[in-house]
Amino acid sequence: MSRDLIAKPLTAEAFAPFGDVLEVAESTPDKIINQGMCGRHHDRATLDFSDGQAGLSLFDSKPRDLPYAVELVERHPEGSQAFVPLNGVPMLVIVANDLGDRPGQVHAFLSQPGQAINLHRGTWHGVLAPYQAQGQYIVIDRIGAGANLEEHWFDTPWVVTEIATDTSPAEG
Amino acid sequence: MSRDLIAKPLTAEAFAPFGDVLEVAESTPDKIINQGMCGRHHDRATLDFSDGQAGLSLFDSKPRDLPYAVELVERHPEGSQAFVPLNGVPMLVIVANDLGDRPGQVHAFLSQPGQAINLHRGTWHGVLAPYQAQGQYIVIDRIGAGANLEEHWFDTPWVVTEIATDTSPAEG
Numbered sequence: 001m002s003r004d005l006i007a008k009p010l011t012a013e014a015f016a017p018f019g020d021v022l023e024v025a026e027s028t029p030d031k032i033i034n035q036g037m038c039g040r041h042h043d044r045a046t047l048d049f050s051d052g053q054a055g056l057s058l059f060d061s062k063p064r065d066l067p068y069a070v071e072l073v074e075r076h077p078e079g080s081q082a083f084v085p086l087n088g089v090p091m092l093v094i095v096a097n098d099l100g101d102r103p104g105q106v107h108a109f110l111s112q113p114g115q116a117i118n119l120h121r122g123t124w125h126g127v128l129a130p131y132q133a134q135g136q137y138i139v140i141d142r143i144g145a146g147a148n149l150e151e152h153w154f155d156t157p158w159v160v161t162e163i164a165t166d167t168s169p170a171e172g
Numbered sequence: 173m174s175r176d177l178i179a180k181p182l183t184a185e186a187f188a189p190f191g192d193v194l195e196v197a198e199s200t201p202d203k204i205i206n207q208g209m210c211g212r213h214h215d216r217a218t219l220d221f222s223d224g225q226a227g228l229s230l231f232d233s234k235p236r237d238l239p240y241a242v243e244l245v246e247r248h249p250e251g252s253q254a255f256v257p258l259n260g261v262p263m264l265v266i267v268a269n270d271l272g273d274r275p276g277q278v279h280a281f282l283s284q285p286g287q288a289i290n291l292h293r294g295t296w297h298g299v300l301a302p303y304q305a306q307g308q309y310i311v312i313d314r315i316g317a318g319a320n321l322e323e324h325w326f327d328t329p330w331v332v333t334e335i336a337t338d339t340s341p342a343e344g
Contacts, residue, residue, distance in 0.1 A: 127210070
């Protein structure tokens with residue numbers, strides 16, 4: 001079995017097992033506010049901070065490029081984690097199915113400008129990976145007691161070797 | 173007394189009475205994560221959702237330009253409200269001092285790309301106003317029961333007539 005991955009375009013449908021994609025393109029406003037000037041797409045992410053609270057942090061990360069080796073995934077058992085691009089830099093989004101005590105199949109997506117994501121509580125994911133440029137992101141995650149972190153290091157890294165240009169189903 | 177306003181550059185210091193400004197430029201990371209690749213500026217906003225919960229929504233708003241008439245401010249007595257620009261469009265940020273049952277002096281700021289804001293619970297503010305371009309913003313505010321909205325219409329509108337180019341103290 002190959003450990004190579006092709007990064008697929010990030011769509012709400014493909015990402016649904018792992019989290020939410022927030023974007024205007026795939027959404028109809030729930031309410032028109034501000035005297036007709038603004039559409040509100042209301043409450044579009046499943047936030048869950050267990051016994052903690054929501055906090056806003058800012059992540060400033062160095063860029064990644066292909067081939068991108070994924071040696072590690074992690075998860076936050078006590079909370080969801082959302083990433084909103086602040087300077088328009090797309091993310092290489094790495095997630096994995098859950099086998100209970102460890103990750104299973106790994107999936108790679110490339111986000112587009114205008115897309116924000118929310119990883120559901122407990123979802124295995126790679127670290128923040130801005131694609132080809134230094135990236136800043138507002139992060140909405142759990143502020144609270146406890147480590148809230150599990151890591152899994154792969155014996156053989158997965159490697160994102162290619163960016164797909166269509167939305168055909170992921171391999172594996 | 174003139175009702176004209178000059179929009180000042182948005183800085184954390186000038187905005188402190190009304191809310192938080194999140195940006196890399198004015199901040200030192202609290203923690204370096206992801207094997208040295210990422211700075212985490214941790215928990216940089218005062219979120220408060222009273223008896224409700226945090227939610228992520230997407231606002232898609234038409235542009236505003238100068239002169240910009242402010243006929244209305246509003247406040248959310250039960251929660252803070254954060255705006256993270258998703259497509260890089262600066263905001264004309266209107267806020268006002270509180271006289272208890274009504275707004276006092278009104279202030280105008282122009283945000284820069286790379287800045288997100290969080291309005292503190294109960295702060296009088298203008299509606300979302302993307303400057304000169306259609307703007308999308310991820311909004312972090314309270315999901316919960318009740319109206320959570322007070323509006324104040326001005327007899328004489330305030331008008332933003334000019335964008336300042338320095339950070340000298342606001343008028344009024």
